[in-house]
Amino acid sequence: MDAIADEAGGKRARGLDRAFEILDFLRQKRQALKPNEIAAQIGAPRSSVYELVNLLLRNGILEFSGGDGRVYLGRKLYFLGAAYEHHFDFTRECEAALERLADETRETAQFCMLDGNKYTVVRMREGARPFRISTDIGQSVPIPWTASGRLLVTHMSDAEILDFIPKEDFRLPDGEWLDPQAFLAEVRQAEADGFFTFNSIVDSFTHCFAVPVMDEGQAAATLCLVTPKADGLANRDRYIDCLKAAASGLSHAPKRG
Incomplete structure (x- = not known):
């Protein structure tokens, strides 16, 4: 039986x-x-x-x-999603943080997480620019293509990271392959710095910034800015400071109701 x-x-x-x-x-x-x-x-x-x-x-x-x-x-x-958001104050705090970031920088601000072994944008607030720079909410993207991806796997060992990320996800949009060892080196540098920035792999016109939102000692999510390349480089330090200040206010969340 x-x-x-x-x-x-x-x-x-x-x-x-x-x-x-x-x-x-x-x-x-x-x-x-x-x-x-x-x-x-x-x-x-x-x-x-x-x-x-x-x-x-x-x-x-x-x-x-x-x-x-x-x-x-x-x-x-x-309705299930609405019930989840009602139970967690974190969503409302996140929306407020994104609004402040977009107002302070005029750039597109995003809240990002892992969805399985992919990266996804969970929340977004567009900046005040006349043209749109963003990724669709909920779209799954290979982790190595993103600035956030370097931070969201920092709690894993190098071997765990390579086992977690599908091998084909190291193939970039232009068909070139990203060396996994180079990716691991960037992960460890991002972990030491507490942020990661780079010229976007997906869009040659943009520069991406990401800082971790910490929960129980690991990066549970990231706050990001997606900016025109020239403006991002010119305002690099200020944008990183804005992101870190916003992330520090979220890092004790989620708060259970």
């Missing part, structure tokens, strides 16, 4: 893993898809994907969108 119970529990766990995989896939694709398209692109059996999609539809986690049986993330996820 114990073996049967273990097998049933294992199937439920695999079903949950697959359901989360479907949700995360739709989040990354940012478009409604048919269940058979989801199954093909995540490499899952169509029968199990259809079963899970129907379960998620019944519970409002997915909704039909765009016709032809396409599905996308459901509004219940919004």
Whole structure:
């Protein structure tokens, strides 16, 4: 009987893993898809994907969108997110910090975290410039492409970092490969300095700044500025000081309500 119970529990766990995989896939694709398209692109059996999609539809986690049986993330996820934000004061503190940074620097300010083994922008406040410099909120980006990525893995050993980051993520947008050892050296320098800045790998016109938001001795998140290259270099010290001051106010969060 114990073996049967273990097998049933294992199937439920695999079903949950697959359901989360479907949700995360739709989040990354940012478009409604048919269940058979989801199954093909995540490499899952169509029968199990259809079963899970129907379960998620019944519970409002997915909704039909765009016709032809396409599905996308459901509004219940919004209410779950709203409940999370109500429980944690951290979100409101973060929004205030980003607003201050954008006002003080006129640059685009971002709050960033790891999402699995990728980097993502969680919150953003655009600066006062007439043109837009930003990354879409929630978009997954390889860790080595980002200034924040050098700070968000500092709590790991070098071997853990190389095991954590997919090898293909060291291929840069222009097709060149970033030497993993060079990346590790930048991680350790960022850890010692308490910040990291560089000319963006993704956008040749911008300069990026990041400082850690500390929680229990490690970088749980980062505050960032994304600036035009010339302005970023000209105001480097001031921008770093602004970021550090803002991050210090967040580093004792989250506060539980």
